[in-house]
Amino acid sequence: MEWIRSHYCGDLRISNVGSEVTLAGWCQTRRDHGGVIFVDLRDYTGLTQVVFKLEINEDAHQEADRIRGEFVLAVRGKVAHRIEGNVNPKLPTGEIEVLVETLEILNPSQTPPYVLENREGVDEKHRLTHRFLDLRHPTLQNNLMLRSKAMQVVRNYFTQEHRFFEVETPILTKSTPEGARDYLVPSRVSPGQFYALPQSPQIFKQLLMISGYDRYLQIARCFRDEDLRGNRQPEFTQIDLEWSFTRPEEIFGIIEGMFAQLFQETIGVEVETPFPRMTYHEAMERFGSDAPDLRFGLELTDISDIAGECELKVFSEVIAKGGSVKAICVPKGAELSRKDLDNLTDFARIYGAKGMAWIKRNPDSWQSPIAKFFTAEQQQALEERVGLGIGDLVLFCADQPKIVYDTLGNLRKELARRRNLIDDSMYRFVWITDFPLFEYSETDKRWAATHHPFTMPNLEDLEQFGESDPGKIRSVAYDVALNGVEVGGGSIRIHREDIQNRVFHLLKLSDEEIASKFGFLMNALSYGAPPHGGIALGFDRIMMFLLQTDSIRDVIAFPKTQKASCLMTEAPSDVDTAQLDELHIRVKASAQQA
RNA sequence: GGGGUCGUAGUUCAGUUGGUUAGAACGUUGGCCUGUCACGCCAAAGGCCGCGGGUUCGAGUCCCGUCGACCCCGCCA
Numbered sequence: 001m002e003w004i005r006s007h008y009c010g011d012l013r014i015s016n017v018g019s020e021v022t023l024a025g026w027c028q029t030r031r032d033h034g035g036v037i038f039v040d041l042r043d044y045t046g047l048t049q050v051v052f053k054l055e056i057n058e059d060a061h062q063e064a065d066r067i068r069g070e071f072v073l074a075v076r077g078k079v080a081h082r083i084e085g086n087v088n089p090k091l092p093t094g095e096i097e098v099l100v101e102t103l104e105i106l107n108p109s110q111t112p113p114y115v116l117e118n119r120e121g122v123d124e125k126h127r128l129t130h131r132f133l134d135l136r137h138p139t140l141q142n143n144l145m146l147r148s149k150a151m152q153v154v155r156n157y158f159t160q161e162h163r164f165f166e167v168e169t170p171i172l173t174k175s176t177p178e179g180a181r182d183y184l185v186p187s188r189v190s191p192g193q194f195y196a197l198p199q200s201p202q203i204f205k206q207l208l209m210i211s212g213y214d215r216y217l218q219i220a221r222c223f224r225d226e227d228l229r230g231n232r233q234p235e236f237t238q239i240d241l242e243w244s245f246t247r248p249e250e251i252f253g254i255i256e257g258m259f260a261q262l263f264q265e266t267i268g269v270e271v272e273t274p275f276p277r278m279t280y281h282e283a284m285e286r287f288g289s290d291a292p293d294l295r296f297g298l299e300l301t302d303i304s305d306i307a308g309e310c311e312l313k314v315f316s317e318v319i320a321k322g323g324s325v326k327a328i329c330v331p332k333g334a335e336l337s338r339k340d341l342d343n344l345t346d347f348a349r350i351y352g353a354k355g356m357a358w359i360k361r362n363p364d365s366w367q368s369p370i371a372k373f374f375t376a377e378q379q380q381a382l383e384e385r386v387g388l389g390i391g392d393l394v395l396f397c398a399d400q401p402k403i404v405y406d407t408l409g410n411l412r413k414e415l416a417r418r419r420n421l422i423d424d425s426m427y428r429f430v431w432i433t434d435f436p437l438f439e440y441s442e443t444d445k446r447w448a449a450t451h452h453p454f455t456m457p458n459l460e461d462l463e464q465f466g467e468s469d470p471g472k473i474r475s476v477a478y479d480v481a482l483n484g485v486e487v488g489g490g491s492i493r494i495h496r497e498d499i500q501n502r503v504f505h506l507l508k509l510s511d512e513e514i515a516s517k518f519g520f521l522m523n524a525l526s527y528g529a530p531p532h533g534g535i536a537l538g539f540d541r542i543m544m545f546l547l548q549t550d551s552i553r554d555v556i557a558f559p560k561t562q563k564a565s566c567l568m569t570e571a572p573s574d575v576d577t578a579q580l581d582e583l584h585i586r587v588k589a590s591a592q593q594a
Numbered sequence: 595g596g597g598g599u600c601g602u603a604g605u606u607c608a609g610u611u612g613g614u615u616a617g618a619a620c621g622u623u624g625g626c627c628u629g630u631c632a633c634g635c636c637a638a639a640g641g642c643c644g645c646g647g648g649u650u651c652g653a654g655u656c657c658c659g660u661c662g663a664c665c666c667c668g669c670c671a
Contacts, residue, residue: 029632031629032633033628036629038631049630055628068622083629094631111604114604114621118606179671199671202671567663
């Protein structure tokens with residue numbers, strides 16, 4: 001049979017009735033009525049019902065008896081109007097069908113391990129093992145096609161409208177200290193030495209600025225060997241950007257334009273620009289998070305001064321130790337049961353809170369285990385501070401600031417979810433600015449870069465606090481958050497060798513380490529580096545928003561499991577001893593599998 | 595590294611206080627059926643109860659360990 005395809009399975013309409021067509025695709029279902037057999041033929045564009053009738057072609061009808069689910073078929077026949085009463089209004093092609101004159105079974109198929117249409121109800125490990133089958137499902141096909149479209153919009157926006165160059169940077173590169181754990185690749189020709197896969201193309205894009213490329217774009221694959229989450233994969237994609245001679249305001253404007261265009265052209269959503277701006281300090285104080293969700297209220301209120309004077313020891317002692325006490329007022333929250341409150345307390349404990357005090361404001365009094373520790377004046381002050389009205393509830397967290405922010409920041413989101421305060425149709429972007437340059441790492445007992453070590457410090461802060469109080473130095477770094485999720489982050493970079501040196505020293509890098517790890521960068525900075533800065537946007541997370549899914553695995557063609565393995569290819573896997581020998585590697589006995 | 599949910603037919607699940615031959619639905623296979631589109635009717639096949647150990651006269655069920663999937667904490671500049 002000559003089977004050059006004339007149409008896709010989603011193409012045919014009433015206007016095609018009478019024409020001779022050739023379709024190819026997969027058998028979605030077969031309905032055998034003896035003298036007539038119906039097959040729903042599927043490709044990525046849709047379904048067409050094709051009909052095998054004894055009186056039209058006996059051979060085709062007989063051959064159709066062999067067809068099973070997922071067989072690959074080519075059919076030729078005439079498009080016919082379905083008779084009155086047989087129209088299927090659920091299908092775009094439901095008014096027509098193809099009366100098959102010729103059938104060729106191009107390839108049979110094993111019985112699928114599960115009914116492909118039922119993917120939602122099937123354990124994800126089965127779908128990941130047979131990812132090539134799961135990818136046949138319209139949901140995933142739609143997701144990946146929108147991803148393709150989004151990539152095209154992004155590329156077009158930056159290269160055509162804003163004079164960016166797309167440059168590819170190495171995948172085999174150098175391990176650097178700071179940041180996430182690296183994926184390592186052993187070198188065959190340099191025994192005992194390793195490449196690292198890039199956590200981001202950070203240094204390369206800075207070098208491109210130094211080389212005069214002015215504006216750089218890459219839709220870049222990045223690799224981080226850290227534990228996975230619902231929105232984190234070991235390899236992921238960033239929209240990576242860098243500008244020469246720029247300031248944050250210019251970057252913000254161009255990025256806002258990208259989001260507006262992207263949301264418009266993919267899902268038809270109008271994004272309001274410019275995005276609001278908020279300092280890191282304000283975000284933490286008001287929302288307990290550096291990626292606040294602005295779709296609802298429930299803001300945090302500091303009551304440390306009142307708590308410090310009250311008789312409740314868990315409050316006053318925390319204050320005495322330099323901690324803080326903050327509260328969330330939940331309008332109409334007094335309706336929550338004791339069980340609800342216990343439940344929220346358990347939730348708070350996840351983030352390190354030792355407990356959770358609460359007050360219900362009844363019409364005439366406080367209902368609260370802690371009421372008696374507050375004087376009438378303190379009660380009055382507290383009500384005014386948090387805006388406590390009749391029927392409302394206040395929840396408290398008292399601890400070191402980090403735990404208070406973390407607990408109440410997450411509690412705030414949880415309360416909003418439980419009380420249905422979130423409008424799913426809203427897209428609230430926000431820029432967070434003035435991040436601290438350093439964070440103290442309790443595990444490593446030293447200061448570490450909040451963003452990365454090439455971030456430009458606020459120079460006044462650097463002079464004022466410098467070595468004496470590094471935690472107080474702000475940086476020219478910014479994140480962009482959407483509905484409570486960080487979707488991107490960047491900074492103005494250090495373009496002067498002396499400042500870069502000083503920051504490295506604050507990070508307790510020795511001169512030797514600086515020379516061996518970053519010698520090439522320091523050298524490049526000394527050859528006329530322009531002021532520059534940039535940002536990287538999490539493309540997978542943006543796709544999750546466009547597709548309204550909570551799983552990053554829904555926006556990546558071949559994702560890995562939480563243990564970073566691929567159930568389909570069974571990577572990672574053992575390799576031959578010969579391969580290891582070439583790489584000068586011996587696996588420790590303790591790592592050998594039984 | 596830690597907390598949680600789960601693991602029984604190909605799939606999704608049920609399985610009583612530990613007790614004879616482990617069930618259902620969907621799917622699959624065979625037969626019938628000329629207008630279905632969740633086709634229908636008849637019949638059948640299909641089980642290492644994740645794996646290993648223990649308790650017990652007896653374990654899908656109880657205990658210990660282990661493996662795997664998912665969610666979360668830590669981690670992720």
